[in-house]
Amino acid sequence: MNDWWWVSTLAFGIGLGTPLVFATLGEIITERAGILNLGVQGTMLVGAVAGFWATFNTGGGFGLFLGVIAAVIAGALISIIHAVLSITLRVSQIVSGLALTLFGTGLASFLGKAGADPLVGEPSRATFQPILEGGIAEWPLVGPLIFGHDILVYVGVLAAVATSYYLFHTRMGLSLRSVGEDPASAESAGINVARVRYIHVMVGGALSGLGGAYFALKIVPTWQDDPIGAAGWIAIALVILSSWRPYRALFVAYAFGFAQFLELRLQTLGEPWNSIPSTLLAMIPFILAIVAMIVVASGKRARQLGAPAALAIPYFREQR
C-alpha cells in the first residue's frame, strides 16, 4: 500500500458515495417519470433494516446476497405507499413523500428494536469485502482507486450504465420519459401513464432500498437507530445536481462521498487540520449542497438542466 493519504481518501469516498449512487439513480428514474419522491430517506432505512435482518438471520456470502434481495424488495414495496398517494389519489407529491419518509423512518427504528431479540446493537453476521486482495489491488494509485472495492461498488457503476441505456436507448425508457414530460400526450399515444409511473416509483424504491442496505452491511455494519445519516435527503439534491443524468449521478455521488469522508480524514492529519471541530466539519456536505443548488439549479436553469416538465404535477386523466 502507499501512504498517499489523498488516494485512500478518494477510494473511501467512492465507498461512501456508493449508497448515494443507488439512491440517486433510483430517484432519477422516478423523477424522469414525473414523480418527485421525497420518501428516499425512509425507503433507504426500510431497505437497511430489511437487508440487515435477512443477512443477520443467515450469514455468509449467501446471507449478503439474501440481504440485498430483501432490501430491494422492501424498498420497492414500501414505496408503493407513495405511488398510491401520488398517482392514484393524486395528493401533493411533496407531502406524500414526506409521509413515506416519516413512516419508513419510524418503521425501521421500530423493527430494529422490537421483538424478543432486537437487532439494535448487533453486529452484522457478514459484510461486503473487497473482491481482490493483493495483486493489482495494491498497485499504486489505480489499486485502491479502481481495483480495491467490494462488489456493490462495481454494481453501482453498472447500475449507472444500465440506467443510462434504459432511459435513453430503450422503448420503455422513451415511454418513461414521455410520461414525465407530457403525460397527456403520452396517454394519447397509448401509454398507460399510471402503470409506467407505478413501476418506476417501485424501481426507484428498490434502488434506494439497496443503497440503505449498503450502509447496514458495509459502512456501519452494526444495527443502530440511524445508520444512514442524511443520505436519502442528499440523494434528492444530487438528482438535481446531476441534472437527471445517470453518469453525472455517479460523479456527484462520489464527490459527496468524498466530502463526507473528509470529515473523518482531517482528524488524522495532525496540525492544523485536527483542530477543526468535527461538529463544524459535519456541515460540509450540506453547505456544499445548498451552494451548489443556488449556483447551478436556480430558477429556469433547473428546467434547462433537464428537469422533467411534468415533475411533481398530479395527472388528472379525467380532466384532460
Next chain:
Amino acid sequence: MTTRRLIVEPRGLASARLVVLVPVLSVLAALVLGAVFLALTGENPWTVYSKMVDAAFGDSRGISETLISATPLILTGVAAAVAFKMLVWNIGAEGQFLFGAIFAAGVGIWLGDGLPAIIALPLVILAGAVGGAFLASISAIPRVYLGTNEIITTLMLNFIALAFMNYLIFGSNSPWRDSAVSTFPQGRPLPDSGRIPEFFNRLDYGLFVAIALAVVAWVMIEKSRWGFEVRVVGDSANTARYAGIGVPRKILGVFLLSGAFAGLAGSLFVAGPVGALDPRSLDLNLGFTGIIVAALARLNPIAVVPVAVLMGALNNAGPSLQSIGVPPETVTMLQGAILVFAVAGEFFIANRVRRPDKETTVATTGEATA
C-alpha cells in the same frame, strides 16, 4: 361485460362533518396498522395502547407532560400550515426550531439576571422568532429572487442547524456551554428572569402563548387582507399577478413568518421546560412532527391546537413503553402512519368516489336496442 370503473368527481366544498371525520378515521387507521406491526413482533396491541393512554392522560403529571410536549408542536404545526397553505415548501421547521432555541438561549444568557422578567422574558421569546426567521431567510431569499428549490435548501439547513447547536455545546467553549460543568458538556442554564413561570406541575404559561399565536396565525391567514392575498397566491400565482399582488414579497413574508413560528417553538421550549440549550432535549424531530400536525389539521391553525395535543400525547407516551418492553419508536411509526392516512384522506375530502349510475347504463342500453 367490461369492468366498471369507479367514477371520481371533485366534491367542491366538503361538509364540516367530513372534514372532521376523515382525520379521525386517519388516526384510527394508523392505530390499526400499528396494531398489526405490534402483533407481528409478538406484542399485545391492546396492552401497548392502554399503557400509552395511561402514560399520556392517566394522572395530573401525565396530562401536564402531554401539554408540555404539545406546546412546541402547536407552533411547528402552525409554521408548516402557514407555509404549505401558500405552497411554500418550508421543510426546515426542524432547523428553524433549533435556531430559535439558540437565539433565545443566547439572548437569555447575554442579558443575565440584570433585567426584570417582564422585560427579559419577552426579549428571550422574540429572539426565537428572529432566529427562526433568520434561518428561513437563507432559503427564502434565493427562492424568491433566484428561484432556488426551497425544499432542498430548507432540508439541508436542518442538518446544518443541528451541527451548529452541537458545535456550540460539544465542539467549543461558547457562551451557550455551561463552564461550571466539566464532566459532560451541557448547556448553560438561562437566568430565572428568562424563564417562563410554571403553573401546573412542570407545565408553564408557554402553552397559552402558543395557543394565542395559533389564533393570531388563523386571523392573519383567514381574516386579514394580507392573508386573503396570500391565499390568492397559493391558489394561483398568475391570478395574483393579474390582480396586482406583489407575489415575491408575499412569498418572502410567508416564508419568514413560517420560520418565525418555528423559531418561537424553540424559544418557548428553551425558556420553558428545558431551560438551557441542551441538544439532547431539543433534537426531538419536533419540526418534522409539526408537518404531521399541520397535515392532520388540514392546514388550519386553530385545528392545529387539538392535533398538537394528540401528537404531544404520543410523544409523551413513547418513553413509558420501555417499562413493558416495547420500543418507544412505536410512537414514531404511528405518527408516520397517521400522516400517510391523513394525506390519503385529503383525496376523499376533495373527491367523491361512486359507482357508475345504474340508470345511465340502462338508459344507454335502452337507446341501443331502440
